[in-house]
Amino acid sequence: MTNQHITKHPNGWQVKGAGNKKPSSVHQTQQDAIAAGREIARNQESELFIHGKDGKIRARDSYGNDPFPPKG
Numbered sequence: 001m002t003n004q005h006i007t008k009h010p011n012g013w014q015v016k017g018a019g020n021k022k023p024s025s026v027h028q029t030q031q032d033a034i035a036a037g038r039e040i041a042r043n044q045e046s047e048l049f050i051h052g053k054d055g056k057i058r059a060r061d062s063y064g065n066d067p068f069p070p071k072g
Contacts, residue, residue: 001064003047004037006030007055015040038063 002017004024013033014023017040024040027033034050041048041063050059 001044001046003049004041004044006033006037006048006050008051008053 002019005016005018007014007016009023009026011026012028013026013030015025015027015033015037016023025033025036027036030050034048037048037050038061040046041061045064047064048061049057050061052058
């Protein structure tokens with residue numbers, strides 16, 4: 001389970017697993033990178049961190065097992 005990060009890349013935007021040196025994939029648009037990263041995060045039941053152009057995290061999605069599921 002590796003958290004995925006969407007960050008700026010010289011050729012656009014990249015999907016990169018936490019701690020990885022190389023990106024999983026590189027995309028022309030952030031939206032395409034988010035879609036690819038979301039798929040990986042779902043498959044691995046991990047977190048997806050979406051960074052803005054400034055490098056700061058602007059959004060986060062969780063696809064793992066929720067340790068505090070809603071009661072109902």
